Amino acid sequence: MRVSRRNFIKTAGLVAGATLLPITGAAQAQNDQDEGRADYTLIIADTPVEIAPKKIISMTTYNGQVPGPLLRLKEGEPVTVEIVNHTDVPEQLHWHGQIVPVDIDGAAEEGTPFVPVRGKRRIRWVPQPSGYRFYHTHNRAGANLFAGQYGGQVGHVYIEPKREPGRFDREVFLVLKEFEPTFSRGGDMPQDVLTPATKVKELEDKGESAMKASLAKGMPKGYEVGYDAFTINGRMLGHGEPVRVKEGERVLFHVLNGSATEIRSLALPGHRFRVIALDGNAVPNPVSVPVLWLGTAERVSAIVEMNHPGVWILGDTSDDDRRHGMGIVIEYARRKGKAGWMAAPKFRWNYAHFAKPGAKADAPDETFEMLFEKDNAAIEGFNRWTINGVAYSAANTMAPASFHLKQGRRYRIHMRNASDDVHPIHLHRHSFELTNIGGTATAGVMKDVVMLGGYQELAVDFVADNPGLTLFHCHQQLHMDFGFMTLLDYSG
Numbered sequence: 001m002r003v004s005r006r007n008f009i010k011t012a013g014l015v016a017g018a019t020l021l022p023i024t025g026a027a028q029a030q031n032d033q034d035e036g037r038a039d040y041t042l043i044i045a046d047t048p049v050e051i052a053p054k055k056i057i058s059m060t061t062y063n064g065q066v067p068g069p070l071l072r073l074k075e076g077e078p079v080t081v082e083i084v085n086h087t088d089v090p091e092q093l094h095w096h097g098q099i100v101p102v103d104i105d106g107a108a109e110e111g112t113p114f115v116p117v118r119g120k121r122r123i124r125w126v127p128q129p130s131g132y133r134f135y136h137t138h139n140r141a142g143a144n145l146f147a148g149q150y151g152g153q154v155g156h157v158y159i160e161p162k163r164e165p166g167r168f169d170r171e172v173f174l175v176l177k178e179f180e181p182t183f184s185r186g187g188d189m190p191q192d193v194l195t196p197a198t199k200v201k202e203l204e205d206k207g208e209s210a211m212k213a214s215l216a217k218g219m220p221k222g223y224e225v226g227y228d229a230f231t232i233n234g235r236m237l238g239h240g241e242p243v244r245v246k247e248g249e250r251v252l253f254h255v256l257n258g259s260a261t262e263i264r265s266l267a268l269p270g271h272r273f274r275v276i277a278l279d280g281n282a283v284p285n286p287v288s289v290p291v292l293w294l295g296t297a298e299r300v301s302a303i304v305e306m307n308h309p310g311v312w313i314l315g316d317t318s319d320d321d322r323r324h325g326m327g328i329v330i331e332y333a334r335r336k337g338k339a340g341w342m343a344a345p346k347f348r349w350n351y352a353h354f355a356k357p358g359a360k361a362d363a364p365d366e367t368f369e370m371l372f373e374k375d376n377a378a379i380e381g382f383n384r385w386t387i388n389g390v391a392y393s394a395a396n397t398m399a400p401a402s403f404h405l406k407q408g409r410r411y412r413i414h415m416r417n418a419s420d421d422v423h424p425i426h427l428h429r430h431s432f433e434l435t436n437i438g439g440t441a442t443a444g445v446m447k448d449v450v451m452l453g454g455y456q457e458l459a460v461d462f463v464a465d466n467p468g469l470t471l472f473h474c475h476q477q478l479h480m481d482f483g484f485m486t487l488l489d490y491s492g
């Protein structure tokens, strides 16, 4: 019953929705102010999604689909987006990777207004920088595995550049996303992902002794999240439309890890990926790799030359995850049959491969030290995460900033990870340059998320050129929800 009513609202549009659903006073006031048409409307609602025949999952989505609609914006041309919330939860929609003001960004911690329950919010801004960005919910999930990024709230943004890097025949957007999450005690996350894998002895001793002390007190291991269903573009392997290609074509894949918590890999038997951009930013040194690795919220844009005709699985290198759906079929013209798989070579991900060879990054005006630590099972069985000993108190609320900046200065963040987990670290409203990976200086790779390996260290630099509160956090939902966040601040 509820399903058909929702479908009616969707097809009948917003006018019917407004008569059927109560609208809050604030939202009504906003409606009255609205003028003209939005370029895009994103409707947040609980929707059934069929990820495989007869496998239908209830989840929160944008416009009833996973992923949400691809938004093609133009660099420097203003865009108006109306965000409509048909759920009973106030919403934050984050424009990941864009240089936007605080009231647009979509982070309650910075003070972005919520999209009210059964209400809407219209926003207008100038998209930048060009390249592959995305949007997703920035709500806290905590212990609720139906909330936040565990649901279907993720969609691609492509900001058309003035000039496209690399020659290609066709673009394909892919989002990797798991469903049916459950909690476990301790996890089986791949840790052996990054190179150089230079562990810092001091960090290892610190992390291992803290863990030992906790277990000695009789504490169980903190909760981790696992999944039963795996999808690319909202469909389990074999149940979506294949990607149809022709021999000799150069296909540009834009791949997003839309997972709430997982690191993902991707391989295509007999083919290589020429990585031209990371997180939407062209890399100084495009190189070919046999396997892609993406931390939560990372994007890779890579060109594949279609020179190995057949029907293949583009899929996760983990046999278990691929068998549970993490893959999509690549079908050459006039080729039929069951999609083939061949084990991918063991390959570790090295951001430095894509850096400017021999170059050195500019010196920073100031360096911030950040130490990340895990307090095993400290919050009702969940791990508590701290930055320099402080856990962000309660997510979705504002807190005093911990780092105070001055506009126009160049900052370095030197991060040290005293836990054995890989953390995909994200900075809001800015892009950063990778300046040191596990002891090796690098330059020229611009990103907004970077994986930091267990007991490893790295450094990123950014210029303070977008004033206001700026959220810095681990993008792993379970980590950010239990303390792994902090705020930077500066005025213009």
Ligand SMILES: [Cu+2]
Pocket: 421, 422, 423, 424, 474, 475, 476, 479, 480, 484
């Ligand atoms: Cu983390």
